[in-house]
Amino acid sequence: AQSVAQPEDQVNVAEGNPLTVKCTYSVSGNPYLFWYVQYPNRGLQFLLKYITGDNLVKGSYGFEAEFNKSQTSFHLKKPSALVSDSALYFCAVRPIKAAGNKLTFGGGTRVLVKP
Amino acid sequence: EAGVAQSPRYKIIEKRQSVAFWCNPISGHATLYWYQQILGQGPKLLIQFQNNGVVDDSQLPKDRFSAERLKGVDSTLKIQPAKLEDSAVYLCASSSHSTWSPQETQYFGPGTRLLVL
Numbered sequence: 384a385q386s387v388a389q390p391e392d393q394v395n396v397a398e399g400n401p402l403t404v405k406c407t408y409s410v411s412g413n414p415y416l417f418w419y420v421q422y423p424n425r426g427l428q429f430l431l432k433y434i435t436g437d438n439l440v441k442g443s444y445g446f447e448a449e450f451n452k453s454q455t456s457f458h459l460k461k462p463s464a465l466v467s468d469s470a471l472y473f474c475a476v477r478p479i480k481a482a483g484n485k486l487t488f489g490g491g492t493r494v495l496v497k498p
Numbered sequence: 499e500a501g502v503a504q505s506p507r508y509k510i511i512e513k514r515q516s517v518a519f520w521c522n523p524i525s526g527h528a529t530l531y532w533y534q535q536i537l538g539q540g541p542k543l544l545i546q547f548q549n550n551g552v553v554d555d556s557q558l559p560k561d562r563f564s565a566e567r568l569k570g571v572d573s574t575l576k577i578q579p580a581k582l583e584d585s586a587v588y589l590c591a592s593s594s595h596s597t598w599s600p601q602e603t604q605y606f607g608p609g610t611r612l613l614v615l
Contacts, residue, residue, distance in 0.1 A: 387540075419606075426502070426589055426606035427541070434601075473540050477602075485554055486604060488540030 385410040387476050387489035395495050402464040404492045406457045406474030416457040417475040417486070418448055427473060433457060444468070464496045500524065502607030504590050510613045516578035519610045523571065523592030529553075531604060532565055532575050533589040541589055547573065548596060580614045587611050 386409045396402050408414060415434055419427040431442025438450040448459045457474060474489045503522040511517050523530050528549050533541035544563065545555040550570040558565070562581070567573040577584055591604040 415602075417603075424608070424611075426504075426608045427591075429603055429605060432603060475540075485543045485546065488542070490538070490540050 385414075385476055385478055385487045387474050387487055389472075389474055389489035389492045391492050392490075393493040393495065395497065396464050398466050398496050398498050399463050402459075402461040402468065402494065402496070404459040404472050404474075404494060406459065406489060407455050408457060408474070408476040409455065410476050410478045413479045415477045415479060416448070416450060417477070418442065418446070418457075418459050419473045419475065419488075421471040421473065421491075423470075430459070430472075464494075466496050466498055469494055469496045502590055502592050502605055504588075504607040504610055506610055507608065508611050508613075510615065511580055512615050513582055514579040516576065517580055517612065518577075519575045519588050519590075519612075521573045521575070521590030521607060523573075523590070524594070524605055527592035527594050527605075528570070529593040529596060529602070530567055530573050531591040531593075532573070533591065533606075535587040535589055535609070537586070544575070577612075580612075582614050585612055585614045 388407045417432045418430040421427050430446050431440050433440045433450045441447045446461050471491050473491050475486050477486045505520050530547045532544045535541040544558045545565045546553040547567045550567050565575045587609040589609045590607045593602050593604050595602040
């Protein structure tokens with residue numbers, strides 16, 4: 384069965400500093416990997432995804448993520464964080480070929496960007 | 499392009515009562531999902547439709563939960579009778595591609611927050 388681990392419940396960073404949100408996954412075969420962001424009282428917003436090809440994926444709002452197959456990781460990064468980036472971030476994995484093929488989410492990481 | 503619509507946004511009921519949630523996906527999206535998100539956790543898939551057919555309902559508690567998508571567009575999720583542990587946010591998502599497609603990306607609605615007392 385597939386799973387996603389987000390080892391940090393919360394990440395605190397000062398505005399203007401680099402932001403990293405960690406994600407590791409376990410899946411049979413090759414994965415599709417996703418990052419979503421959730422603002423208070425709102426649904427999940429799609430940020431970016433990795434399908435194949437270049438290991439560095441660029442997404443919305445200046446975010447990017449790096450796929451590392453050997454470490455089974457897909458960390459989310461932003462070079463310079465904004466206060467408005469404060470939200471809940473979810474990593475998710477879907478196997479490329481598997482019965483059910485459903486999207487499995489991690490537990491989420493709360494990001495707090497301080498002015 | 500309008501996003502995924504859900505109603506109601508909030509619902510408070512007592513245990514053993516019934517409740518229904520409605521979802522209208524993005525126009526033209528054939529695939530529709532219902533997720534349950536318990537506070538402090540990531541969303542968990544309850545059921546997945548492809549047009550009006552069920553693709554995966556393996557994690558749906560079928561003794562109390564039911565869902566339908568009769569005309570392949572709108573969907574309703576029902577809980578009857580509700581339990582305290584059903585308190586959660588119920589998220590609807592839709593996608594223009596099937597789950598086997600590399601292009602498949604799910605777009606989420608704002609959710610319905612359910613509190614069971």
